[in-house]
Amino acid sequence: MIALEHIVKEYDKKIILNDIHFTIEQGQSLAFTGQNGCGKSTLLKIIAGLVRPTKGCVCLEKGKLIHYVPEHFPKMNLTARRYLSYMGKMDNLEDAALETCLHELAEEFFVSNMLDIPMKYLSKGSLQKIGVIQALLKEPDILLLDEPLSGQDVMSQQVFIQKIQELQKHHVTILMSCHEPYLVDAIADEVYRFADGKIVLESHKPAGEVQWYHMFFVRTEKADIPEKWKGHLQFTEQGCILRAADGECDRAIVEMLEAGWNLRGMRCEK
C-alpha cells in the first residue's frame, strides 16, 4: 500500500534520513520511536506529501484517503468547530452526519466546551485532540499520527486506543510516532526505532490471537512501582492502569500486589 523507496532527507547538508527502504501493507500498524530530532516527524511528513525527500520517493496506492495529524498546529483564528466543519466538508461528509459525529467525538475527548474558542488560544493537548477528532470524522485508508495524545489524560488516551482499535478492525493502515510504551503497546504491531538516519525493526507482535487486559490498581501507602511494569502503566488519580497480555496477567497481578497495590478491576481489550 505504501512503498518507501530509498528515501534520503538532508537539512542543511545534515543527513536526517539515510536510505529508508521498506513497504507497508494495508492494515498494518507501525510505531516509530527514537530520540527527539531523529527524524520521525520528517518521515511522516514525507509520507503525507508535505515534505519532499532529497532523494528517493514514496509510492502510494492510488485513490487512498490519507489523514495526517501533525504534532504541532499553526496558530489559527478559526474556532475548532469551524475548522472541524471545514475539514469534514472536504471529506464530503453531509451536514447532519458531520454535526452528530463532531458532537459525539468532542464529548468523548472532553473538548465540547472548547469548540467555540479560536484555536490559537487552545493548549497543545487540546489541539492534539482536535487533530485526532478531525482524523476520525471520516475513516481514512491511511492514518498518520505524530505523537498523538502524548502526555495526555488517561481517559482520553483510553478512548483514543479504542478508536484506533476500531480502525484496525477495518484494516486502516496506521503509522504513528510515539514515545509512550503504553500507546505503542496498545496500537502497534511493529515498532521501528530511528537512529543515525536508519530505522530498525525493534519488535514485532505475532499476528492476532494475543488477548490484552487492562487492570485497574489503587495505591496503598507503601506502593512502589515494579521496574518491569513501569513502561506499561498509566497513572490515574487513584492509582494506575496496567496493560498486559494474556499470559502475563497472573505475574503482573502478583508483582503489583507485592509492590503494594490493590487490584480493583480488570477489562478485556477488544
Ligand SMILES: Nc1ncnc2c1ncn2[C@@H]1O[C@H](COP(=O)(O)OP(=O)(O)O)[C@@H](O)[C@H]1O
Ligand atoms: N524544516 C526544517 N529545516 C531544518 N531542519 C529541520 C527541519 N525540520 C526538521 N529539521 C531537523 O531534522 C531533524 C529531525 O527532526 P524531526 O523529524 O522533527 O525529529 P523527531 O520528530 O524525531 O523529533 C532535527 O534535527 C530537526 O532539527
Ligand SMILES: [Mg+2]
Ligand atoms: Mg517529531
